[in-house]
Amino acid sequence: MELSHVTFGYPGRMIFRDLSLALKPGEPVAMMGPSGCGKTTLLRLMAGLERPLSGTVCGIPPEGVSMVFQENRLVPSLTVLENLALVSPRSRREELLALLAPLGLAAEGDSLPSALSGGMARRVAIARAAALGSSLLLLDEPFTGLDPENRQRAAAFLRERFAGARVAAVVHHREEADLLGARIVGAGTFCGRSGEP
Amino acid sequence: MDIPRILRRAWIPGLWLLLWQGAALLVGEELLLPAPLPVLGRMLALLGEGDFWLTCGHSLGRILLGFLLGVLLGGLLAVLSARFPLVGAFFSPAMAAVKATPVASFVILVLVWLRGENLSVFISFLMVLPLVWQNVSQGIAGADRQLLEMAQVYRLSPRSILRAVYLPAVLPHLLSALRVGFGFAWKAGIAGEVLAIAPGSIGRRLHDAKTGLEMVDLFAWTGFIILLSVLLERGMMAFLARRFPGKERD
Known part of the structure; x- marks a missing residue:
């Protein structure tokens, strides 16, 4: 995944100017910085949800991107397992259950998202990212709503499942970056500038 | 009970x-106003006439055919309108015009082109078409943007997007359009038959009762129109509720 000389903004508001940034396999990057400085926008550019005004974004994997959005974005009419099967239609039920168990969700396979607590739904969103198992993982505040024990669990799960992947995360605290084993990229690197992490 | x-x-x-x-x-x-007992008596007598079932079948078949055609084409045009905004812009004034035009105007216009007995197909079709088009369009427009982005990022197949995002968004709108549309189609279809004096139809029997000043007949046939409407609507809703539980829009 590589952004080179990317300029992006909305009418009247420039967010990035000439930003260059590369993600390397097995070297997770965590982006920290004040809100509104474009961290989520940067993830959206990497996911192909936004197009740069100039410059290029390369390396979006053809199989899709394992992305944990700021919101869980689970399909409310489908059960937890069906939500996972949606992104990985060829996986067997047992394979998908094996993604839920390490996150403490083994009993929730047939539950609808509306029956889950906020923390459980967050973990399902994380399991869904693993169900696709893309070589690019994008995490937007992945630990929101998780208690310390579940943060540890989720982080260990992600580190194991995406060991050799390109990973970028938006986090609020240094500890969250540490949990992911990610190198912190501060606001100075990407807010309106260019950087080379 | x-x-x-x-x-x-x-x-x-x-x-x-x-x-x-x-x-x-x-x-x-x-x-001027027949009492309930003679009307009920006439209804019972009608049930025994062979013609009665033929007449009901004639009207029902044609109105249901128009209803189904309206649902299919309305749904299809809504999908095309969502996919190609120009199609939506093109059909929008036509749908508004169809909705605002009185049934009688259509009947008189269409009688020039169609035989009276097939008119109710066209009239019920016209009643349902804009309703389904509008409701399904609203459902598609109301599909969850965040889920659509998720679908894009995860490269979901068109079939999966339809099942997971669009169908849940459209179903409540479609079901309420079907319920309201059926009542519209039924009443307008019969009104069309009356105006067209469609041979072998319920509308024809109403027309005959009116011209012969057979008020008991008029009331008895009206009673059957109401009964059939209630029974069919309940049957359809029970079927849909079983097929798609808890999906109708409030």
């Missing part, structure tokens, strides 16, 4: 029948 419950359910319709009977006595002229 126990007796008290039957009584609880029956007392309001019973009260209306009494009021009807009282009014008929007060008017004292069957030509």
Whole structure:
């Protein structure tokens, strides 16, 4: 995944100017910085949800991107397992259950998202990212709503499942970056500038 | 069902029948307002006539055919309108015009082109078409943007996007359009038959009753129109509720 000389903004508001940034396999990057400085926008550019005004974004994997959005974005009419099967239609039920168990969700396979607590739904969103198992993982505040024990669990799960992947995360605290084993990229690197992490 | 419950359910319709009977006595002229008993008697007598079932089947078949065609084409045009905004812009004024035009105008216009007996197909089709188009369009437009982005990022197949994002968004709108549309189609279809004097139809029987001043017949046929409408609508809704539980829009 590589952004080179990317300029992006909305009418009247420039967010990035000439930003260059590369993600390397097995070297997770965590982006920290004040809100509104474009961290989520940067993830959206990497996911192909936004197009740069100039410059290029390369390396979006053809199989899709394992992305944990700021919101869980689970399909409310489908059960937890069906939500996972949606992104990985060829996986067997047992394979998908094996993604839920390490996150403490083994009993929730047939539950609808509306029956889950906020923390459980967050973990399902994380399991869904693993169900696709893309070589690019994008995490937007992945630990929101998780208690310390579940943060540890989720982080260990992600580190194991995406060991050799390109990973970028938006986090609020240094500890969250540490949990992911990610190198912190501060606001100075990407807010309106260019950087080379 | 126990007796008290039957009584609880029956007392309001019973009260209306009494009021009807009282009014008929007060008017004292069957030509203006027949009493309930002769009307019920006529309805029972009609049930025994072979023609009766043919007539009901004739009207029902044509109106249902128009209804189904309207649902299919309305749904298809809504999908095309969502996919190609120009198509939506093109059909929008036509749909608004169809919705605002009185049934009688259509009947008179269409009678020039179509035979009277097939007119109710076209009329019920026209009643349902804009309703389904509008409701399905609203459903598609209301599809969850965040889920659509998720689908894009995860490269979901078109089939999966349809099942997971669009169908849940459209179904409540479609079901309410079907329920309202059926009532529209049925009443407008019969009105069309009356105006077209469509041979072998319920509308024709209403027309004959009117011209012959057979008020008991007129009331009896109207009673069957109401009964059929209620039964069919309930049947359709029960089927849809079983097929898609808890999906109708409030």
